Amino acid sequence: MGEAAKNMMERLSFANDVGAKYASMLAFPCTAQQMSSGHLDTVMSVTTRLLPWEVTSATGGDHHSFPGGQKVFEQYQNALQLRSVHFGEDMKAAENQDFISQAR
Amino acid sequence: MFHPLLVILTHSVYTQALAPEAKLSASSISSNHSSHTTSSSPAHHCPPFPCRCAAYEKGGPAAEARFEAGVAGFEARAFRGCGIMTSEPFEVSDDQDSVQMLTRNSQIGEFYVLQPPQVKPDTGKEKFTCDALIYDEESDRHVRVTWAQALAACCIDDLGDAEMSHPTGKMADANKKKLSQWKEAAALWTEYNKGGGTNYDALDADIRIVVARPFIEHLMHSVVMAVSGRDTGATLFGPADMQLSANTQVKTIEGHYTGHFKAVVTKPQNVLVRANPQTPPVCCPPATNHHSRLTTSLVAVLHRSCATSRARATWPGATPCSLRKTRRTPSRSRWARRPRT
Numbered sequence: 001m002g003e004a005a006k007n008m009m010e011r012l013s014f015a016n017d018v019g020a021k022y023a024s025m026l027a028f029p030c031t032a033q034q035m036s037s038g039h040l041d042t043v044m045s046v047t048t049r050l051l052p053w054e055v056t057s058a059t060g061g062d063h064h065s066f067p068g069g070q071k072v073f074e075q076y077q078n079a080l081q082l083r084s085v086h087f088g089e090d091m092k093a094a095e096n097q098d099f100i101s102q103a104r
Numbered sequence: 105m106f107h108p109l110l111v112i113l114t115h116s117v118y119t120q121a122l123a124p125e126a127k128l129s130a131s132s133i134s135s136n137h138s139s140h141t142t143s144s145s146p147a148h149h150c151p152p153f154p155c156r157c158a159a160y161e162k163g164g165p166a167a168e169a170r171f172e173a174g175v176a177g178f179e180a181r182a183f184r185g186c187g188i189m190t191s192e193p194f195e196v197s198d199d200q201d202s203v204q205m206l207t208r209n210s211q212i213g214e215f216y217v218l219q220p221p222q223v224k225p226d227t228g229k230e231k232f233t234c235d236a237l238i239y240d241e242e243s244d245r246h247v248r249v250t251w252a253q254a255l256a257a258c259c260i261d262d263l264g265d266a267e268m269s270h271p272t273g274k275m276a277d278a279n280k281k282k283l284s285q286w287k288e289a290a291a292l293w294t295e296y297n298k299g300g301g302t303n304y305d306a307l308d309a310d311i312r313i314v315v316a317r318p319f320i321e322h323l324m325h326s327v328v329m330a331v332s333g334r335d336t337g338a339t340l341f342g343p344a345d346m347q348l349s350a351n352t353q354v355k356t357i358e359g360h361y362t363g364h365f366k367a368v369v370t371k372p373q374n375v376l377v378r379a380n381p382q383t384p385p386v387c388c389p390p391a392t393n394h395h396s397r398l399t400t401s402l403v404a405v406l407h408r409s410c411a412t413s414r415a416r417a418t419w420p421g422a423t424p425c426s427l428r429k430t431r432r433t434p435s436r437s438r439w440a441r442r443p444r445t
Contacts, residue, residue, distance in 0.1 A: 001262035011319060021242070024319050027257035029286050032310035034270035035217065044215060046318050067314040069269020072283065079262060085318070 001079045008080055028067035028076065039064035047085045048077065187332070206326045210380050213318035218254050220293045220311060224304045231299040238315070251290075251297045254313045260287040272310035286311070324380035331374035340366045 004026075009015070011022040026046065034040050044065040045051050055061050062070035076082060160168050193202030221233040234251035260283050271281040275289065289308040296302040330336050342364025350357050369375055 001259040004257075004259060022319075024317055025257070026316045026318065027254045028314045028316065029258050029260065029268070029283060029290070030217070030312040030314045031268065031270050031272045031275075031286070032219070032312055033272055034268075035312060037270055039270075040314075044314070044316070046213070046316060064269070067312075068266070068283070068286075071266040072263075072268060075263040075266050075283075079259070 005080050009084065012084055012086075026080075029072065030067035034067065034069070040067065046076075046082060048083050206328070207323060208326070209321050210324045211319060211321050213316060214320055215314055215316040218249070218251060218313040218315060220251070220296070220307065220309055222309055230296055230304075232297060234293055234297040236315075249315065251313070252294045254315055255287070255290050255294055258287075258290075258313065260284065272308050274308045274310070322380075325382045327378040327381055329376040329378060331371075336371050336374040337367065337369040340368055342366075 004023075007023045011024065014020070016022070030040070043051060044067070045054075045063065046066070050061050050063065051065055054064055063073040064070070066073040066076075073082075163170070191204065191206055193204045195202045216236065216238065218234060218236050225233050232248075232250075236249050237246040238249050239245075240247045263283060265282045265284050267281045268275075268283065268286060271286070272289070275281055275285060278285075290311050290313070292302055292307050293311060296304065296307060344363040345361070347360045347362075348357060349360070
């Protein structure tokens with residue numbers, strides 16, 4: 001797991017140049033029950049950012065889409081340093097309601 | 105309600121409509137997009153419509169008439185009544201790559217699901233029934249990802265024994281909902297996948313492994329839709345200056361043009377940015393299916409994603425194996441690929 005976290009950081013920071021080869025795949029435990037529950041059918045989030053429908057769900061802001069659920073996500077978040085993964089939103093643009101740069 | 109006008113890079117069209125030198129000789133039109141641009145002739149060329157040449161010597165009288173018609177003369181009203189402008193790469197200088205203003209690299213991750221066989225295989229045919237084939241762009245072929253590799257990459261032993269949100273039916277019945285118990289059930293499939301003697305009926309067929317590729321990167325085009333007319337905005341022109349000077353040493357005359365331009369949107373409600381609707385045509389093989397879940401069994405084929413991505417079938421936590429033996433093939437030149445994983 002330590003090697004995986006190290007590789008993640010190298011990939012995120014392009015530690016070995018932009019064109020270098022980086023490991024790129026992750027694997028997570030899952031079940032058919034979660035696949036058919038509607039939480040993990042087409043989209044999942046491996047960052048700390050929740051999906052829009054997870055934020056507004058009545059049960060609160062949990063990673064329902066992550067394989068294994070919120071508790072498993074917490075384990076992987078600590079082990080892989082998933083907090084370091086940028087989820088691609090321009091926060092300043094969102095705050096300023098900048099309609100052009102916010103469109104992604 | 106949008107009037108039919110699809111605008112892409114309005115500044116280039118405006119400049120094309122106004123630049124007097126274009127209708128005389130130039131086959132491409134000088135274009136500036138920043139609020140203050142200084143250019144030495146001939147510096148920036150941005151031909152919005154290479155196929156509909158505005159130069160007289162190439163297009164004849166029709167080209168000049170089209171030029172005199174202004175913006176409307178360059179619109180192609182061929183797509184469901186919409187006027188469409190297309191943009192060409194903006195050439196910054198000889199030393200830099202051209203900039204396509206509406207194109208950028210976007211990360212669109214994918215994930216796949218490995219599942220064991222849902223129907224009992226015939227006796228003696230249990231081997232490899234849990235594996236999947238995933239496209240490896242580095243080697244330009246599909247490579248086998250075995251159940252054992254995927255299970256090892258989950259690194260369950262390095263995690264805390266957390267409870268899963270959706271245990272399988274067998275796990276729930278036995279009140280075994282934790283990761284370690286999930287791994288026990290998955291490990292039985294590893295033996296079965298190797299052709300071991302594990303009884304199929306005793307296995308938990310609801311076990312799954314999700315394989316994610318979060319760093320796939322695509323070259324994507326965007327589109328700007330806008331209502332036509334002054335209500336939406338305008339391109340403002342400031343002071344312009346043209347200076348000529350003679351260089352006797354090298355016997356040349358140089359022209360230096362400075363202009364101030366700014367495209368202003370006065371009614372943002374009239375503008376819609378449709379981000380990333382399309383990949384470049386040369387890079388988009390059919391049946392791309394982002395964010396898709398593809399369940400697999402024996403020799404499941406996971407789709408070949410957009411070729412601008414560079415996704416390699418390697419595990420961050422895996423030891424070097426045959427999957428990491430990559431090679432570059434001449435076929436890489438078929439598509440414009442970015443060095444990203």
